[in-house]
Structure formats: C-alpha cells, structure tokens
Amino acid sequence: MSRDRIWRAVDVVVLGAGAAGLMAAIEAGKRGRSVVLLDHAKTVGEKIRISGGGRCNFTNIHTGPANFLSRNPRFCRSALAGYTQHDFIALIDKHRIAYHEKILGQLFCDGSARQVIDMLLAECAAAGVAVETGTTIAQVVKPDDRFVIATDRGRLDARAVIVATGGLSIPKIGATGFGYDIARSFGLRIVAPRPALVPLTFGADLLAQTKPLSGVSVDAEVSCGKTRFAEGLLFTHRGLSGPSILQISSYWREGETIAVDLARGVDAFARLKAAKQENPRQQVPTALAAVLPRRMAEWLCAATGATDRLAETSDARLRRLADRVNRWAVTPQGSEGYRTAEVTLGGVDTRDLSSKTMQATAVPGLYFIGEVVDVTGHLGGFNFQWAWASGAAAGRAV
Numbered sequence: 001m002s003r004d005r006i007w008r009a010v011d012v013v014v015l016g017a018g019a020a021g022l023m024a025a026i027e028a029g030k031r032g033r034s035v036v037l038l039d040h041a042k043t044v045g046e047k048i049r050i051s052g053g054g055r056c057n058f059t060n061i062h063t064g065p066a067n068f069l070s071r072n073p074r075f076c077r078s079a080l081a082g083y084t085q086h087d088f089i090a091l092i093d094k095h096r097i098a099y100h101e102k103i104l105g106q107l108f109c110d111g112s113a114r115q116v117i118d119m120l121l122a123e124c125a126a127a128g129v130a131v132e133t134g135t136t137i138a139q140v141v142k143p144d145d146r147f148v149i150a151t152d153r154g155r156l157d158a159r160a161v162i163v164a165t166g167g168l169s170i171p172k173i174g175a176t177g178f179g180y181d182i183a184r185s186f187g188l189r190i191v192a193p194r195p196a197l198v199p200l201t202f203g204a205d206l207l208a209q210t211k212p213l214s215g216v217s218v219d220a221e222v223s224c225g226k227t228r229f230a231e232g233l234l235f236t237h238r239g240l241s242g243p244s245i246l247q248i249s250s251y252w253r254e255g256e257t258i259a260v261d262l263a264r265g266v267d268a269f270a271r272l273k274a275a276k277q278e279n280p281r282q283q284v285p286t287a288l289a290a291v292l293p294r295r296m297a298e299w300l301c302a303a304t305g306a307t308d309r310l311a312e313t314s315d316a317r318l319r320r321l322a323d324r325v326n327r328w329a330v331t332p333q334g335s336e337g338y339r340t341a342e343v344t345l346g347g348v349d350t351r352d353l354s355s356k357t358m359q360a361t362a363v364p365g366l367y368f369i370g371e372v373v374d375v376t377g378h379l380g381g382f383n384f385q386w387a388w389a390s391g392a393a394a395g396r397a398v
Helices: 017-028 048-052 076-083 085-094 115-127 180-186 206-215 242-247 268-278 286-290 294-304 315-326 382-395
Strands: 006-017 035-038 057-060 099-101 105-108 130-132 137-141 145-151 154-163 190-196 217-224 227-235 239-241 257-263 328-330 345-350 366-368
Touching: 006 017, 006 180, 017 035, 017 115, 017 154, 017 382, 035 115, 035 154, 048 057, 057 085, 057 382, 076 145, 076 180, 085 115, 085 382, 137 206, 145 180, 145 366, 154 180, 154 382, 180 190, 180 345, 206 294, 227 242, 239 242, 268 315, 268 328, 286 294, 286 315, 315 328, 345 382
Parallel strands: 006 035, 006 154, 035 130, 154 366
Antiparallel strands: 057 105, 099 105, 137 145, 145 154, 190 345, 217 227, 217 257, 227 239, 257 328
C-alpha cells in the first residue's frame, strides 16, 4: 500500500498499545467513536506482561496525589479522581480475575499478567476498537482541522490523536522517545526525562568496599533530603537496589548523598550497650548479628574497627559502629539507567495540557497520557493507576 494513500479515516487514533493507550481506546470506543489503536510492537501491553514478576501489580488501594511526582504536583488530581483504583478493581472483578494484596496496598493477579492484557483486549473488542500492531508510525501532522498519521501501512486521517507511547524505560521492549518528538513538533515543552524507580550504582572505590555484601538484603529506611522510604534494600554487584532504593531514586540527583538506616526500627547503640552489659565476653560482630545479617555485621565491624569482645570495645567505638548502622551516609555515582528503570521521570510538560482531559491546550484534538507525561508514580501499582486514570480522562473527552 502506498504511503500516500489514505488507509482509513476515523474519529480517534491512539498511538501506543500499553496500559494508558488501551484504556483510552476502550473509553473512546464506548462513547461510539471509531478508534484505531496503533503500536509498533507485534503484541500489546508488553510492560503489563513483565510487571510484578509476571503477575501485574495493576493498582494500589492507597492511590492518591501524594504518590506522584511532577513539576505540578496538583496536575494529577483531576484524572485520579475521575477514574479511581476502585474503578479499575471493579473492571478486574467484572472479568473474574482473582487477585491478592501484598504489602502497602499493592494488588497483584493471582495468576498471570496476561489476564489483564486479555481483559483489556476483550474490552477493546466490545467497544469496537481496531487494534493494529506491528505498525511503524513515521509522522503526525495537522494540516487543517484533522490529523494525518503517516505509517508504513499508509496514512490515517483522524479528528483526534491520543499519544500513549510511554517513556524511555526498558528499551528492550521497544521504548522510544517518539512521544516527546510528537510533542515538540507541535510546540509543547518537555521536562527533561531521566530514569526513575531504578537501582543506584557505586563508583569503583565504594563498589570494592561493598563487594562482600552483594546479595545481602535488609529492611531499611532510606532518605534523601526530607523524603524517606522504609522498605527492603538489596546490595548488588553494581550498588544498591530493592524497593526503598527504587523509590528514593526518583528523588535523588547525581552528587547527592542518601542516608540509610540498615536496621530500621532498631536503636543499634542501645542494643549493643545492652549486649555489653548482659554478655561482655561476646564478640561485637556476634552481638550485631542479632539485628543484621551476619555478613553485614562482620563487614560493618571490620569497617569501624569494632571486632573485639564487647568488654574490650569502648562506648565511643560502639557509637561509631551504631552510627554506621542507623545513619550510613552514602553517595551513589549514578543509576543503572533506562535499561532497568521501571519508569521515566519527566516528559510532556503539564503546563501545556488540560488536567481534566489531557488535551494539549494549544492543539485541539491532541492528547498525551500515561508515562509520556510529566507525572511519575511511586513504586507499587501507582504508575499503572496513572495510566488507567489519564487514559480514561482522554478517552472520555475525545
């Protein structure tokens, strides 16, 4: 088919068949709009498929505006209120998908993430949405009051375009910056993207020091400035990972120091002092191993010179050791980047979008939703809820 030939004229073209794009297409189709959903990948919902260890952490029961980062923290309020976590749970229930709650309100499928994808495709079919995968989108222009979308299958003519192309995270499943390119071509501003919800890496010296801890995990509290998260932490062969680190990575910037409490909820000095009184002949590493993994306890004691018996170790040295446990100050060198980042921070500037409809204020009929927008959720199902909510907002407005 010639690139110059009109392939189809429709009401709405949705670019990107991920979580946000699927939801937008469904809502638009339910309103009687003719909808074509395009994606360059061969299958839809790849990020859904790999999420939550293959079980899709599809939302969080505690979702609220405070769980999102943006240059404009208030921007997400309208969409989140218009389509809540309870609305998506109702959809899950409608399709009889069994699910369970893990920690901190996170909801996962009992079975497979494929159930969520199949549910969304079934809803698309019921709404009359035409899903076209394996389609390369070359350009989006608006020569008059309608849009022309150039693809390798020909041209589409549409009254409205919804951009749901995602961010730059996880390029191996097809992530690109195409959505930003579209935004720029229509004069919209972009908040500089960066990897978020991503493991942090150490420089060579610190990495050599912490090498013995690779694979060790603890329940930690990690803070950067006034922001703190209390969840699991994992030492890796590159630096630090685990939920608490992924969370803080969205707030951390290069050159900044993070504070780590490796024994959350435990006053290490008080515990060591009590052990010194109760069993003064005990080795310090053994006493510390009562609250930390043995390998970590030995590493901390060696680093602070507290390797003798408790009776032979001054309170000042125990205090230094305890400070290292409860207030370890560490400066990461960087992050693992988009390769392992779960989401992309930044994106289409919310100043150029309507918070109620997600429409570009200066370009009638052009909408941006999901990860491509400068709204990024915390770890734990919040980014999926933003996809559902922003997709529903746009789908109900076109």
